[in-house]
Amino acid sequence: MVPPNPDDVRRSRRRRITLSQLAAQLDVSTATVSLALRDNPAVSADTRKRVQALAKEMGYIYNRQAASLRTARTDIVGVVVHDVLNPYFAEVFRAVEAELEKNGFTILICNHRDEIARQRNFVKVLQQQNADGLVICPSLGTTREDIDEIVRAGTPVTIICRDVDGAAVPSVRGDDVRGMHEITAHLIARGHRAIAFVGGRRHTSSGRDRHAGFMAAMTEAGLSPVADIPELMSQGDGRAAVDELLAAPVRATAVVCFNDVLAFGLMSGLQKAGLRPGIDVAVTGYDDVDGSESWSPALTTVKNGSDEIGIEAARAIRALIAGDPAPFEHMLIPPKLELRDSSAIAPA
Structure with missing residues (x-):
């Protein structure tokens, strides 16, 4: 295939079809053409059809910059x-x-x-x-x-x-403090005492607030996290966190993840290490993204609106x-x- 000649491309740009050219060929006003191209019902259906057909035939392209100059809006x-x-x-x-x-x-x-x-x-x-x-x-x-x-x-x-x-x-x-407090309290109510927290950028409001909700629930139950690993966000981070969790002095029976993506990676890492998520180790996520319900096991999480x-x-x-x-x-x-x-x- 022969590439286009740059000079031809430049000439083509200079010859861009205008509203005035369309209007002259159809013997209507430029305002009528403009309204017809926007499918405005103020113009008859027949005229709209003729304008739109000619614009397509001649290769008319809407000039957003010119419209912006007229309306101060883009x-x-x-x-x-x-x-x-x-x-x-x-x-x-x-x-x-x-x-x-x-x-x-x-x-x-x-x-x-x-x-x-x-x-x-x-x-x-x-x-x-x-x-x-x-x-x-x-x-x-x-x-x-x-x-x-x-x-x-x-x-x-x-x-x-x-x-x-x-x-x-x-x-x-989303109300991150409340949501993370509720999911942590759920794990505590299920008998977990050795609970770890994984992920979240603590210098952002979501990272700070989700961690605060987790810690509030733990403190209310008289517990301290057996591991607390910040700054992780991705599936790869979740898989990598498994080694650190398994090396902790106290093995976590439940892991609270900052988001669902981390939880997916963590569950994959646990399975690779020979542990069964949802049986040997409880795992929770946050956000309730598409796929969290169909993951194996289906992920306990927080719908985050x-x-x-x-x-x-x-x-x-x-x-x-x-x-x-x-x-x-x-x-x-x-x-x-x-x-x-x-x-x-x-x-x-």
């Missing part, structure tokens, strides 16, 4: 998350996207991987493109000053899943973009304990 919202490979963030993103698409917004997503420089670069690019708003699960190291700077530049912001202390923008996330978070975040950013007051300041979505096979009764 209908673009950026969504920044920690890890799009984590099913939980994918579920939150899907809910945000579905809600905003109903109002004609296009979504751009960034995976910052907890690297503040990646986050700042993406935000800068979004602002250069005059994005209308930003929904952000802030990276490790994000400060109030970072959020304030984005807002001062004219970009509305809504925070999801993690908090930023002192940030004066709406935020919505991914759909609700996405819907509420979309509602807040829409209000801010429209210039209306935010519908809430800080919203906590109630957790729901999902009891399944992996949280075995403690061995006698």
Whole structure:
């Protein structure tokens, strides 16, 4: 296949079809063409059909930059998350996207991987493109000053899943303290006393709060963790944590994982070590991602409101973009304990 000639490509770009050209060929106004391309019922169905057919034939491409100059809007919202490979963030993103698409917004997503420089670069690019708003699960190291700077530049912001202390923008996330307290208390009620905690970035609100909920339940029962391993997040981290747990002076009969992804890796590691998750060692997760119920054993976890978070975040950013007051300041979505096979009764 012969590659396109660069000169031909450049000439093609200069010859981009315009609304005026479409309007002249159809003998209608540019306003009519614009409305017809957006399928606006103010234009007759026959005219819409003719305009859309000619636009397709001539290769017309919507010029978002030109529209932005006319309306001061781009209908673009950026969504920044920690890890799009984590099913939980994918579920939150899907809910945000579905809600905003109903109002004609296009979504751009960034995976910052907890690297503040990646986050700042993406935000800068979004602002250069005059994005209308930003929904952000802030990276490790994000400060109030970072959020304030984005807002001062004219970009509305809504925070999801993690908090930023002192940030004066709406935020919505799960009630991590309560959810982790409930799942830890469940294990204690099942007779477990040798309980370990695995994972979570302790300098984020979710890592700090889930660990705090775990420790509160343990303290109330007069217990101390037999192991406490921070800063783990992935399936690989969960598999690797098994060796450290098995080398602890006291063998854990139950392991509380920061999230479901860690729990999946931990259960795989336990099986490789000859232990049966849900029988020899109880394991719990957090988030209730797709697949947690069908894992073997089915994972006891906490439903963390991914759909609700996405819907509420979309509602807040829409209000801010429209210039209306935010519908809430800080919203906590109630957790729901999902009891399944992996949280075995403690061995006698």
